Amino acid sequence: MLRGLTTISFYAHDVAAARDWYADLLDIPAYFQRPEQGDPAYVEFRVGDYQHELGIIDARYAPHGWSTEDGGAIAYWAVDDLDATWKKLLEMGATPYDQPTERGPGFTTASVRDPFGNILGVMINHHYLNVLASRKG
Known part of the structure; x- marks a missing residue:
């Protein structure tokens, strides 16, 4: 679906x-x-x-009920270097939402609130890299 x-x-x-x-x-x-x-x-x-x-x-133009309050889903973007990305986001004025956390081998997530109130997730995800490699092969 x-x-x-x-x-x-x-x-x-x-x-x-x-x-x-x-x-x-x-x-x-x-x-x-x-x-x-x-x-x-x-x-x-x-x-x-x-x-x-x-x-x-x-x-x-936000839908009725949109809020800058915390809540809802977090979309995670794959990154190559989570520590460097985290540091850059904070240097650019984003604020921590969820500190970098290993969720299991090959899976580490973090998220920030951008200066506009949105939650931006970043992630090291070995599954994503495997799918990407299979598409290139």
């Missing part, structure tokens, strides 16, 4: 600031912005091995 991750949507009251923050983190510019000129209401990045979409939407 679920075939794969298509888009993760984050909300921000200042989309331009969020766009710039994520562009700095990801070391890539947003590839899509609407409107194209002026203050954006939506921006999108293509991220990682499968070019998953990370969208940032003006909080004015």
